[in-house]
Amino acid sequence: MxxxxxxxxxxxxxxxxxxxxxxxxxxxxxxxxxxxPKGTEHFLADLHGEHEAFIHILKNASGNIKRKVSEIFGNTIRESEKKELCTLIYYPEQKLELIKAGEEELDDWYRITIHQLVRVCRDVSSKYTRSKVRKNLPEEFSYIIEELLHERTEDQDKAAYVAVIVDTIISTGRADDFIVAICNVIQRLAIDQLHILGDIFDRGPGAHIILDTLRQYHSWDIQWGNHDILWMGAAAGNDACICNVLRLSLRYANLATLEEGYGINLVPLATFALDTYGDDPCEGFEPKLLKDDGKMDEKTRQLIAKMHKAISILQFKTEAQIIQRHPEWKMEDRNLIERIDLKKQTCEANGVSHSMKSCHFPTIIEGKPSELTPEEVDLMQKLHHSFRVSEKLRKHIRTILSHGCMYTICNKNLLFHASIPLNDDGSLKEVSIMNQTYSGRELLDAIGQTIRSAFQNDTPANQKAFAKDYFLYLWCGKDSPLFDKSKMSTFERYFLTDKDTYHEEKGNYFKLRDSAEVCDRILDAFGVTGNNRHIINGHVPIHVSKGENPIKAGGRLMVIDGGFSEAYHKETGIAGYTLVYHSRGFQLVQHEPFTSAQDAILRGTDIKSTTQIVEMSAHRMLVADxxxxxxxxxxxxxxxxxxxxxxxxxxxxxxx
Structure with missing residues (x-):
């Protein structure tokens, strides 16, 4: 040798x-x-602040725990008992309180339940080494759980030993703590690796709660999405990104993430909006209400509409200033605020003059439309300061940076959020960043490095200034792999009457992604080799209600944005997907809307899910594979x- x-x-x-x-x-x-056997990987995309649904899916492992409980107990216990056991595993502390309030034979219930939980735990831990299982056991119950997992009551010599362990747990008053501990172990072992394919932020109320949850999670990664990039840009001090973040939050009346999550002070914006737009009805800026529809009083609705319009104008001005600094981006046609004719109440877009819905712009200075008024300068400074000093926001952005990148290659799967810029013929498009051109994998690597440089103290001043501005291009630039459309027609939708101007032409990736040849070309460019290789991404919701299939290009591409956000439920007809990749292959789990954690605890309701087998392996995949x-x-x-x-x-x- x-x-x-x-x-x-x-x-x-x-x-x-x-x-x-x-x-x-x-x-x-x-x-x-x-x-x-290979560990189970879960893929989620486009969470958009829906923290309750996200946390529930983590707890039930996309229905995997429910399936295991059904397989283990079969017809030996009733369906209602299986449901109760599953709910206990998902929400042990809360469910225990309800059971203790109504259960007369509590010791018997403890005894039966502990044995049931041990069986479930034994099943989910079976694909791991004892060493790995041991590392994931809570210290106070490590020895006891390990003994129960590896001793079988079928062995007559050990039956009494196991029974005494369980009885002693109960008699010493430790049953509740033990049940909570073993339920958490089951949740932990049911998912080996979690992949988040972007867009934690915006629309829903709990992006900060999702990130708090992920910070405690055992193994996860994220491929940054356009909404994540927007918040990263805001945290880096990009004023246009700050305005976009505030506008989207006001549009969906989602102020909890800003105020409660990150301590962003919105009083200066509210004061400015009332002073500036006090007599303006701000039509078209009313918040899109979701879960609380009908519960918001008219005064609050009007205040949010005024704040929404105020920050929108500030957004268009700050965007114009960044675009003017970067003519190489070729985005001058997006400076529509510069093309408003206040006297004619028109705006030029694509070389055509269009009528405007409203022309009440008290802060637009004639001849200098993108210049901020002194009051706007003061407001922007206060908002900028509020974002920059938020310690929790900084902490969460550091978490996203440390666990994330633009793409990941894992087990022959290429993961990214949205797209890869392509030419009309499906070849990789070259995109320029600071006078250097990149395509494919090199482009995403260069973007990732540019993003990180915005947060590094040793970055040269000119590079850092570019990196900070570049967040805006990644958000809405034509060749951004996180956007990849002809334009973002925000201005047109707010102010122009002609609905034809609202159309956003999708990039070539979205036009050509049904082609197996194009997907193979992308996979080759990223060095993903072998049989059964895949691209997995999200970003564009799949319209199941219109018959759209999330599996494309002969199985090479899986699009798993099914509309997690409530804002998309009516449009897509479902409430998101989870892709599960276990030792026997891929399964796509389609979820119905989640009611609430409270409803799940009280009534045992679960997310209704439909499983579609995407691709099954001829042999059970092992760690060696x-x-x-x-x-x-x-x-x-x-x-x-x-x-x-x-x-x-x-x-x-x-x-x-």
Whole structure:
């Protein structure tokens, strides 16, 4: 045998495995791990602040826990009991309180339930090593859970032993804590890796709650979406992004994330809006109400409409200033605020003069339409300061940066949020960033580096200024892989009467993504090889109600934005997808709208889900078939080289 590993590396490796016995034991361990079933991956996209539905899907593992409970217990317990057990696993603290209030034979209930939970936990932990399971057990119950998982009551010699453990848990008053602990372990082990394909922010009320949840989650990654980029830009100090964030929040009457989540002070904006637009009905700026429709009083509705219009005008001005700084972006046609004729009440768009719905613009200075008034300058400074000093926002953006990037390649799957810029013929389009052109993988790498440079203290001043401005291009630039449309017609929808001006032409990726050849070209460009490779992304909701299929290009592309946000439910006909990739293949889970966590706890309601088998493997996939397996194979080769070096005296054992 010849060593393939560098001798210097082997010397370093010998510090971790100082003897032949240590190296051999690790080889045995890694070879065994290779033959375990592949862990379950979950893919979610476009959460848009719907924290209750997101958290529930994490808790029920996209229906996986419910399926396992049904398989384990079959016809041995009633359907109502299965439902109660599932709800207990999802919400153990809250469900325990309800059960204790109504259960007369509590000790018997504890005894039966603990045995049931152990069976479920044993099933979900079966594809992991004991070591990995042990690492995920709560310290106070680690020994007890491990004993219960690996001792079977079918063994007569151990039945009494197991019964005494359970009885003692109950008699010492630790049953509640134990049940909560084992339920959390079941939730944890049901999902091995979570992939978020972008857009945590906007529309729904709980983006900050989603991020608080993810910060505590065991293993996850994110591919940044356009709405995430918008908030990242706001946190970096891009005033146009700040205005866009505020406008979207006001549009959907979603002020909880801003005020309660991140402590953004909206009083200066409210004061300015009342002073400036006090007599303006601000038609077209009324908030789009979702869950609280009909509960908002007219005074509040009017205030939000005025704030909405005020921040929209400020947005168009700050966007114009950034666009003027970057003629290379070729976005001058989007400076519509510069093309308003106040006297004629028209605006020029695409070379055509269009009538306007309203021309009440008290802050537009004639001849200098994109210049901020002194009052607007003062307001913008206050809003800018509020975003920049929000410690929680900074913390959440750091989390997104540390767990995220523009794309990820995992187990032959290419993950990104929206698109890859393409030419008309489906070839990769070259896009310029700071006078350098990139396409495909190199483009997304360059964008990722540009984004990170906006938050690094050692970035040269000119690069940092560009990076901060570039967030706006990523949000609404024609060749942005996070947007990829001809324009964002926000101005037209607010102010122009001609609805033809609202049309946003989709980019070539969205026109050509049904082509297997185009998808293969993209996968080749990103170095994704082998059979059964896929692109997985979100961004554009799939209209199931109109018969649209989320599986495209002969199975090479899976689009998993089914409309998680309530704003899309009527449009898409569903409430989102979860893609599940387990050891037997891919399953697409289609979700119906979620009522509430409270309803789930009180009535045992669950998200109604329909599972579609996308692609099943001819054999059960093992760890050896994954990226992790490839890493383990390399480690095994290196350890075998270390054994060779020990046995031939090239390296001496550290202790004998």
């Amino acid at each position: 010849m060593m393939k590993t560098d001798i210097r590396y082997l010397h370093l490796l010998s510090n971790t495995y100082p003897t032949i016995a240590d190296a051999a034991s690790e080889i045995i361990n890694l070879e065994a791990i290779q033959n375990l 994954t990226d992790k397996g490839a890493e383990l194979k390399t480690q095994i080769i290196e350890l075998k080289d270390l054994l060779y070096a020990y046995r031939h005296g090239i390296i001496k054992e550290k202790r004998l």
